[in-house]
Amino acid sequence: MARPQKPRIVSDELPASYFKPQGIPLVSLSEIVLTLDGYEALRLVDVEGLDQQEAARRMNVSRSTLSRILAEARRTAATALTRGLALRIEGGAVTRPRDGGCGHRPKDSFEDGDMPNNSFEGPDRS
Template sequence: MARPQKPRVVSDDVPASYFKPQGIPLVTLREVVLTRDGCEALRLVDAEGFDQQEAARRMGVSRSTLSRILAEARRTTATAISRGLALRVEGGAITRPRGADCGHRPAGLHTDDSSEGDAQTVDNKGPDRP
């Protein structure tokens, strides 16, 4: 049995939960899932320019764990872009830093471990989609 994931500190909310190719209706697209901790790793390292050691410290994980999260996030993002898939941001074993104001959530810790860990491709045409 696998050990449960340690929650990763995610301080930024993503402004949108879906990113998709322009001009194609979402209901016709397949999608890949980027976890929120993966999105945070991309933000810290690639957008903010932190080195992996500092990004790992900010997320509360080891540098090698951050490296694995980052590699999977980059692979998921590259897959979405290169194959014209929708990118859905959700899930992951995350926690919010104390005192963070996340808008609709109360300050303090928030854990969401709804992700299964690996990126997955999902067919948007299902019972919950028109």
Template sequence: MPRPRKCRRIEGCPKACFFKPQGIPLTELAEVYMTMDGFESLRLADYQGLTMEEGAARMHVSRHTFGRILGDARRAVARALVDGLALHIAHDAQTPCMHQYPDRLAARSKELCMTKIAITSEGPKMTDRVDPRFGRAGGFVVVDVETMASTYVDNGSSQSMSHGAGIQAAENIINAGASVLLTGSVGPKAFSALKAGGVKIGHNMGGMTVAEAVEAFKSGKVEYTDSPNR
């Protein structure tokens, strides 16, 4: 029987989840992935200058495990630099526990409670129809389900992009503080960006108004997806 995995303490949070060569659209690049524990090991060892023992203690892992994680992370960075790949920092099942910096903890806790949801919309009102597209949706209505206060995020800049509209739209959702997205369909690049930002994706929401989508979420009738559906 395998040993249960110990939780790895992660105190850092990347300010960006994607890094790429300048002048090349992300849609035209292959990606190399770095896990969140890999990012944390780099932050502790190469940014803060901690020893292997100190880094291992901070992450609550053995020195051997810390060295292996750090080695994998450094190889991911090296591959991105040498081969000209996009570097994607992503959450995965290998990182079951995360503790943010104290000044970000309150905001992250609110996200995890799913108080803010974003709905792709054809307009800014709750009576507008859900836009079945994601990357090229007209905009997003962001709703605090505790207070039902709503704001509108215009997605016009993504609509005019020839490449990378889904990734730009995903950044808009994450920056708005939403932890759930309700939409019709999501492509693979946008899906990866949303998942990396901790956003849960409810799909097949076309054919209803924004208000009806919110009620479906509150009543537990939303169908969530674990993979791209476009």
């Protein structure tokens, strides 16, 4: 039996929970899921330009775990782009900083079980 995942700190709010190719109705598309921790890893490393050690520290994971999360997130995003799939962002073992900040606070400043509100509005499939 695998051990439970340690919650990863995700500090950025999503601008959208779905991305899709333009001009194709969502109901006609297959979708692929990018986890919230994958989204955060992409944001920290590829958008913010942090090195993996600093990104791992902000997410409260080891550098090797960050590397695995990042590789999977990149594979998921590339698959969505190259195959014309809808990309849905949700799920994963994540928590948010208690103050809603950027994850710079020490580990003991987060409440146990502090989980994000994963109730994203679903796509309009009409």
